Amino acid sequence: MIVHIVAGGPTNVLPHLSAYDNEDVYWIGVDRGVLTLLAEGIVPKRAFGDFDSISEQELQQLQTQLPHIDIWPSEKDQTDTDIALEWALEQEAEKIRLFGATGGRLDHLFGNVQLLFKGEDGQIELIDRQNIVTLHRNGKHVVAKKDEYRYVSFIPLTPIRALTLRGFKYPLDAHDVPLGSTLCVSNELIHHFGTFSFTEGILMMIRSKDEK
Template sequence: MIIHILAGGPEKNIPSLRPYDQKDVSWVGVDHGVYRLVNQGIIPIAAFGDFDSVTKKEWEDIRGHVLEINQFKPEKDETDMELAFNWAVAQNPSTIRLFGATGGRLDHFMANVQLLLRKESLHPSLKIEIIDTNNIIHIASYGEYTVEKLNDKKFISFIPLTADVENLTLKGFKYPLTNRNIPLGSTLCISNELIQSQGTFSFTNGILMVIRSQD
């Protein structure tokens, strides 16, 4: 099962959803993201939020199309995205992709990144990505990974999220590494590029944020 979640981030940061709207995908809307889905003819299987960012007409459209609406008071312990994310994880999907989760308020963006750092998010059977028009972000715990070259997002960065990422090795990259320890706060692995159709990265301890980007 693949679940795509659309939140209410700035429209300019949201890529075209049609390439991601495949028959094996279930959509979930968050707050104004629910209306955006409905407006594009994509009916989410569930909606979450306090819906304080939608107009009366948009709310009527949402209620007329979406069967499962989970409405909450603005005063709550979780963000709207967190509520939708928790629901998605409970469905035991193979993949969760978050759209509309970047741009605008930095506190919302950082909160969304924090969701990827949860223990359940790091389970090897679950792939989670944050996608916008210029970036694809995912979190990797220690292990070995293969990455494919993306012509539209040629830059790839590795950002340590723990005190030490140990023995990072990059193969097939313009700037290779062999068993290098990367401390928290290092910018050593920013803006690398693949020079082959695919490459590998591996490390023996720690957590990395992996960002595929375009200018």
């Protein structure tokens, strides 16, 4: 099961959602993200949120259009996106992609980045028009070259022990990377596949491209 969650972030940083739409995908709308999906011609199978960012009339229309809509109080201990993500994890989704979760308010951005901790290695992807963000724990990982996303950066979320990069323009061999380091920003793959491995820590990988 592959789940795509569209949150209510600014639409100007969204990729073309139709490129991610196929019959094997389960779409979820979060708050205003439901309207974003409908504007793209995609009817989500579930919707979550307090819907405080849309009008009462829009909410009533959604209640008649959608098969499942879960309305939550505005005062709660989780964000709407967190609630939708936890539902997807409970369904044991093999891949979860988050859209509409970047841009705009920085507290929302950093909160959504923190949600990556809830999944397994690379299970959750945070995607916008220029970036694909995943989180990885210690071990060895394979990364395939994507010509569209030229740059591959590694950001330490904890101190990283013995980071090794193979198949990259700037390789590393068992190098410790402390918090606050920019050593691994803007690397590039030089082969069809590369690997990164480390013995301790949590690492964020960002695949990115320049805006055209």
